[in-house]
Amino acid sequence: MTEIRAPRRHPTPRTPGAVMSLYRLMLTSQVTRTRVIGLSALGLVSVFVGFAIGHAHLHDALRQGTRFINGFGLSLLVPVATLVFASASLGDPNEDGTLVYLWLRPVARAKIVAAAALASFTVTWPIVTIPLVISAALTGGGRSLVVGTVAGVTVSMVAYIGLFVALGLRVKRATVWGLLYIFVWEGFVATGNNTASRLAVRTYARSVLSHITGETFRVTDIASPWRWLVPVAVALVALAYATRRLSRQDVA
């Protein structure tokens, strides 16, 4: 029998190389013209509304601005944009069959999932944050509203990315399921009572925004460490689930 020589490999695992390559791949795969244009248009709407609020010379600009960022930014733009990119990061390769080219490599599943989450954050954060920050500034709500917007967007996006990366792996037509979650659960059921509202990412983002701007909402408020910690914990648990799922699922 002919001796088979193995090709030369690096003596230590090339973690940065593998993760960075996966990250770059997922970044380029997620950024499609349709997605970017569609979501940028949605962001542009927030800029126009912010401009309108600012030019209405309202005496409670901070309050109106905070309400708008909560109602449009944190409740619509952030979850929808994150859903579109994050669910596609592993969902698209899972559905089109290219996942096999990542799966059948000696790369820890956690690294694949981490690359997907990181790429989703890289794409989504500027598309969402930039127009919302401009909008917040235009409302005349001041520095606290801008800072609150950045913090609220970032906190909720972290949680949503975890949830939607996992959702993309778990179900087909993840966008539909994700929209149902956003509009039915978070937008409707979770507004019904305090217990349910604590099971909605939006509640924590709103709490962060409220805490920084000083503007209160009538609905549930979350105490200080939890409004920051729970979204991160949600993301970690969801990404752990996605890793487990990726390790055990059948690959086409």
Added chain:
Amino acid sequence: MTTIEPMIEVDGVSKWFGDLVAVSDISFEVGPGVTALLGPNGAGKSTILRMLCGLTGPARGTVRVLGGDPRRDLGLARHIGLVPQQEVTFETLTAFEFVRLAAVLHGLGHPDGAAALALGVVELDPADRRPTSTYSKGMRQRVKVAQAIVHQPHVIVLDEPLTGLDPRQRLHMINLFQRLGEDGRCVIVSSHVLDEVERFGSRVLVMVQGRLAAEGDFHAIRELMDDRPHRVRVRSDRPRVLATALLDAEAALAVRLEGADTVIVDTDQVARFRRCVAAAAQRSDAHLWEVTPLDDDLESVFRYLVGR
């Protein structure tokens, strides 16, 4: 005498998807060299190949590749190369980027060089800047082969790898697979085209309806296939006389008249029948209008092997 260890061991493997039994109680071993997995579409070939790569697990039985469980042993992926059946690749990447990605993920020391080498082996230009989405089906197939061999795996699994290739590239790929096999690698190639498998000149596993219908040397299987009873439709202006002549010439096992001009002939000696039919028609003063094999398609061959 040296015993060659099997590189792939499949033992009592079954797999079903809901009510559909994709693979039923299959056992075989594969060593170095080229082994062809032959069977019609839907026979369970892809399911077996996916199990060999750990992409899906068996519902029952065990699959061992190089002594390990491909479903659980992540490190085994270093030694397996797969050309999957699906045509799609990462469409935004060039062929070089795609193959280089595979090299990087396999932790190769010089991914650029390895990718260029693998693309050269399949006769693709590493400097081509076009994304693979613009490639023809045949070119994509070659890119898929390049990413499967870039890390020089010990076990190479190819699911219908010749689909979409032109005749010259087919020959090139067949030669490549044979070279890899001669190099001591375990190359397992699936196909539903008998002639394709013939050109591998290899050991064959025949799968039909999720079962292993036959296994062994290709020529033995081919003989088995040729020796099976064949059914031929002959149309003539004198079918009754012609049928009698074929029976007299011992070229037919049985004949059946259909309509005014057709005789259905059952024979287990196809070559003899071919030689005799024209002569019998001449002797009978009959005009031959049509001689059509009714069961020469691969499905019939496979059905015969299953029912044998």
